[in-house]
Amino acid sequence: MDRRSFIKKTALGAAGSLVAPYILPSGRLFAATGARKANHVVFCLFSGGVRNLESVLKADGNLMPNMLSGNEAISTDIQSSLSPLPPNPLSTPLQDEATLFKGFKYSLGPTGHFNGHITAITGQSTGTDLSLREHPEFPTVFELYRKHSDPKRSAMNAWWVSHSNNLYPILNYSRYPGYGPDFGANQISPRTLFAYDTANEFSNSMTLSPDHQGVADDLRGFFNGNFNPNGVEAASVWNTPEEADQIQAFIKQMMTEYRSGLHNNPWGIQGGMSGDMRNIFYAEKILQEFEPELLVVNLFDVDVAHSNFTKYCQALRNADWAVGHLWNTIQNTPGLANDTILIIAPEIGRNGTPNSIIDQNGRYALDHTTNDPLSRDIFCMVAGPSGVVDQGQVLSQTYGSSIDIVPTIADILGFKDGIPGLLPGASLTPAFL
Amino acid sequence: MNTSVSKYLLPLLMVVAFGCKKEIIDQYNLQPVRADNGQGEKTTLKSDEQLISIMHTDLFGSAITSNQLKVLFKAYSSFGDKNLIIDEITRKFLADPSVVLPQDTYMHSNTDKFIREMYARFFIRQPNEMEVWYLKKVIGENPDLGVEAVVYAMLTSDEYKYF
Numbered sequence: 001m002d003r004r005s006f007i008k009k010t011a012l013g014a015a016g017s018l019v020a021p022y023i024l025p026s027g028r029l030f031a032a033t034g035a036r037k038a039n040h041v042v043f044c045l046f047s048g049g050v051r052n053l054e055s056v057l058k059a060d061g062n063l064m065p066n067m068l069s070g071n072e073a074i075s076t077d078i079q080s081s082l083s084p085l086p087p088n089p090l091s092t093p094l095q096d097e098a099t100l101f102k103g104f105k106y107s108l109g110p111t112g113h114f115n116g117h118i119t120a121i122t123g124q125s126t127g128t129d130l131s132l133r134e135h136p137e138f139p140t141v142f143e144l145y146r147k148h149s150d151p152k153r154s155a156m157n158a159w160w161v162s163h164s165n166n167l168y169p170i171l172n173y174s175r176y177p178g179y180g181p182d183f184g185a186n187q188i189s190p191r192t193l194f195a196y197d198t199a200n201e202f203s204n205s206m207t208l209s210p211d212h213q214g215v216a217d218d219l220r221g222f223f224n225g226n227f228n229p230n231g232v233e234a235a236s237v238w239n240t241p242e243e244a245d246q247i248q249a250f251i252k253q254m255m256t257e258y259r260s261g262l263h264n265n266p267w268g269i270q271g272g273m274s275g276d277m278r279n280i281f282y283a284e285k286i287l288q289e290f291e292p293e294l295l296v297v298n299l300f301d302v303d304v305a306h307s308n309f310t311k312y313c314q315a316l317r318n319a320d321w322a323v324g325h326l327w328n329t330i331q332n333t334p335g336l337a338n339d340t341i342l343i344i345a346p347e348i349g350r351n352g353t354p355n356s357i358i359d360q361n362g363r364y365a366l367d368h369t370t371n372d373p374l375s376r377d378i379f380c381m382v383a384g385p386s387g388v389v390d391q392g393q394v395l396s397q398t399y400g401s402s403i404d405i406v407p408t409i410a411d412i413l414g415f416k417d418g419i420p421g422l423l424p425g426a427s428l429t430p431a432f433l
Numbered sequence: 434m435n436t437s438v439s440k441y442l443l444p445l446l447m448v449v450a451f452g453c454k455k456e457i458i459d460q461y462n463l464q465p466v467r468a469d470n471g472q473g474e475k476t477t478l479k480s481d482e483q484l485i486s487i488m489h490t491d492l493f494g495s496a497i498t499s500n501q502l503k504v505l506f507k508a509y510s511s512f513g514d515k516n517l518i519i520d521e522i523t524r525k526f527l528a529d530p531s532v533v534l535p536q537d538t539y540m541h542s543n544t545d546k547f548i549r550e551m552y553a554r555f556f557i558r559q560p561n562e563m564e565v566w567y568l569k570k571v572i573g574e575n576p577d578l579g580v581e582a583v584v585y586a587m588l589t590s591d592e593y594k595y596f
Contacts, residue, residue, distance in 0.1 A: 155514070165510050172513045187513030197504045198511070206527040212582045215575055219586035222567055227592040230476045234594050236515035244517050251512075251521070 036414035037388050037432060040340040042287070042330065043141075043296040043409065044323055045120055047113060047163075048303035049368045049375070050346035054316060056102045056379045063316045066324030067344065067381065069095045074313075077361040081310045082317060083271050089324040094342075097391050098383035099431035103398035106348050111368045111375040113303070114167050116347025116402070121160075121171050121296065123406030123423045132167055136174040139422060141406045142185035143173055145294050148410075148418035152183075156243045156290055160185040161283045161297040163275065165192045168298065172237060184237040185296070186247070190254075190282030191275060194263065199255045217241070250289050254282070267325065274315065276301045280322040284329040291335045293413060297326075298347075305350055309363035327383065341384035341412050345405060349375045378402065382431035390433050400428050475595035481509055485522060488588055491555055492532050516589070523588045527581045534580050541576060544569050555587045 053059040061074030066088050074082070108125035109115045115126045124138040139147075142158040162168040173184030192198065208216060239247060257263055265272055266281065273281065276299040283297040299319045305312035323344060330336045352374035354364030368375040380400060382389060403425035410416035411427035479487060485505050489497035497505075505522055512518045526532060540547045548568045552560040560568070572578060587593060 160513070165507065169510060169513065184513065189511040192507050193511035195507075198508045201501070201504050201508065202521065202525055204525065204528040205521065206524040206581055206585065208582055208585070212575070212578060215571060215578060216582040216586040219568070219571060219583060220590050223587060223590035223592055226564065227475075227590065227595075229478075229591065229595055230474075234478055234515065234591070237513040238516060239514050244514065244520075247514070247517060248521065 034414040034417050037412045038339050038341045038384055039293060039413075040291070040330075040336055041294050041409050041412050042283075042326070042340060042342045043120075043294075043405065044326065044342065044344045045117065045296060045298035045347055046302075046319060046323075046344050047117065047298045047347040048300040048315070049111075049113065049116075049305065049348050049350045049366075050302055050316065050378065051305075051350035051366060051374060052102070052377045052379055053352075053374070054313060055346075056100065060313060063313055064320035065093065066090050066320045066327075067094045068100075068320075069093045077363070078310055078313045081361060082314055085270075085317065085321050086268055089321065089328040094324065094327055094344075094381065094383050095392070095394075097386075097389065098342075098381045099390050099393040099395065099428075101380040101382075101400050101428065101431075102394060102396045103400075104345065104378045104380040105398065105401040106376045106378055107401040107403070110370045111348045111372075113347060117168060117171060117298070119402050120345065120347050120405055122174065123403050123425050125403060125424075133170075134175060135170050135172075135180075137176065139174045139176045139179040139183075140171060140185070141296070141409055142294065143176075143179040143183035144406065144410060144419055144422070145413060145415060146183040147179060148415040149413065150415075150418070153293065154243060155184065155186045155237050155239050156246070157293045158185040159283075159286055159290070159292050159295040160187040161279060161286065161295065162187060162189045163191065163279045163298050163300040165189045181235045181237050185294075186237060186239070188282070188286070191278050193251070194254050194258045194282065196258075199258045202252075202255050203259065205252070246290070250285075254285065269318075274301050274318040274322075276315065276319045277322045277325075280326050284326060287330065287336060288333050291333070294409065305366045306355070307357050307365050308359045309354075309365055310359045310361050312366070338385045341382065341389065343380065343382050343405060343408065345380040345402060346378045347402070349377045351375050380405070380428070382408070382428060388433060389431055393430070395430060399430070401425070404428050475592065477596040479594055479596060481515075482506055484519065484594060485509065488523065488526060488593075491588075492526050492534070492584075493529070494533050520589055523585055527585055534584060537579050540572060540578075540580050540583070544572050547580075548572075551583065551587060555584070556592055 054063055056068065058068070058070065058072045060078050062068055062070045062072045063074060106116060106119065109119060110126070110128055114132060115130055118124070118126050118130065118136050121140050122136050122138045123141070142160060146153045146155070146158055160172045169187050169189060172187035173179065173181050267273055267277060269277060279297060279299060283295060286292065287295060301315035302312055302319060304315055327342060330340050330342065348368050350366040350368045351372040353372055355367050357365035359365065404427065407416060407423050407425045408428045410419060416427065482502065486497045486502055509515070509518050509522065535547060545565060548560055548565050552558060552564070572583070
């Protein structure tokens with residue numbers, strides 16, 4: 001071997017040993033990013049268990065006039081019990097800008113809220129052995145998006161706006177090898193973070209001058225460099241220092257506004273804003289502030305159906321109004337308008353057979369149990385810009401299930417092809433032109 | 434000492450010293466934590482509630498009330514970036530006028546002593562010479578630096594998260 005050939009082969013070998021660990025199973029050096037349909041996705045997990053009879057089938061009239069077309073009169077007893085809402089935020093129903101899948105399914109797994117949430121957020125069905133204390137087994141849509149987008153996206157681009165602080169915060173990342181908190185979402189439970197007691201607790205906060213903040217950051221870096229935890233490492237989603245500063249400023253701003261009363265009832269709802277409305281309100285604030293590419297927000301008030309059917313109908317109306325407000329905000333936010341696809345789907349349905357609890361109108365309450373087929377019937381709406389979404393289309397036949405939502409988001413944001421065979425579902429292609 | 438006496442005394446002393454070990458009864462099922470762990474031995478991550486309540490005790494010299502812990506833990510659980518929210522809680526504690534910290538003048542005039550006291554208080558160990566040298570250098574180069582900045586850096590460090 002001559003000297004030139006030796007040097008060339010040595011250099012190639014060295015380069016290969018450096019690059020090889022980064023070659024993907026597909027053989028590509030970097031994850032490919034396909035063509036995007038839009039640059040932003042908001043997934044509204046219309047959760048708490050919504051039965052198709054009261055939503056898209058309108059058995060008691062059109063309880064969701066912001067989302068669904070039609071002027072079907074609401075049943076007299078229900079109508080007389082409903083609290084009035086301000087005029088609809090949308091001049092035309094969202095359905096006019098969407099494809100509506102009326103025969104959508106929650107196909108497999110127990111019809112519990114946590115199971116339904118995990119299926120919707122991971123694209124994987126669950127079993128009865130699901131742990132309520134652990135992060136999901138399979139990667140969440142946030143991790144798939146952050147890891148397989150090219151270039152990789154920071155947590156600032158992925159938000160999980162969780163209605164309650166109960167089980168749901170842990171859906172921001174999975175325990176799947178190679179994914180986890182480094183690719184997780186910025187999870188926030190605004191209803192508990194921006195509340196009377198928490199806002200008051202954080203009314204005073206130490207601030208350091210930029211110089212002294214820099215010194216403190218250097219000191220922390222020194223302490224961390226000297227410390228090697230030999231045990232369990234603290235797992236957490238993390239933001240870059242610059243992004244963390246922006247988020248902290250946002251949280252402070254929200255708390256200041258809360259304390260000053262600006263968040264008491266900004267939408268002017270008679271009787272006050274519902275929990276779902278508040279969650280959507282803060283989701284809008286995040287969208288306006290950070291314009292993330294992926295935001296998932298869940299609702300939950302409709303679960304009152306376990307004990308009161310009429311209040312369930314009111315919760316559906318409230319949530320529908322809030323979704324209308326959300327879409328209106330998106331279309332009035334530069335950077336998001338005409339470049340956002342909104343996906344709406346309940347996590348599970350509710351039973352065809354009611355339980356024995358009767359409300360003020362003599363209506364029976366509704367649970368959601370695995371052996372009741374109606375608890376698997378749900379809907380899905382995909383709304384977005386003309387030229388991208390097949391607007392006004394209604395698919396009444398059985399088509400699609402909740403494991404298809406994650407592939408659909410991956411398809412919209414152009415990272416579907418980079419996911420290495422993890423997802424059993426498929427993109428809801430009929431929704432797109 | 435007589436050789437024959439020492440021949441039997443030494444093994445006897447060893448039996449007394451090492452042969453008997455007091456039985457530890459874990460009556461209250463408490464987590465055993467050594468008070469003087471060196472940093473290399475810290476392997477147990479504080480739980481979320483422990484982190485907040487220990488920080489309060491370290492700063493104020495008194496236990497956090499159950500109501501305040503509940504509220505702060507609610508905030509802690511409400512945001513996914515735990516470093517960010519711990520940073521907020523630390524800043525909130527340090528802004529409290531009842532926090533018990535040395536004066537800035539003490540830090541700048543007794544720097545060596547201050548460093549050792551802060552390490553003992555927050556890291557439950559003594560600093561090594563390199564750590565003392567580095568902190569003295571930083572404090573000396575920043576004559577208007579406040580105690581809060583140094584303590585803030587310690588409380589938000591990785592080491593503080595561990596026993």
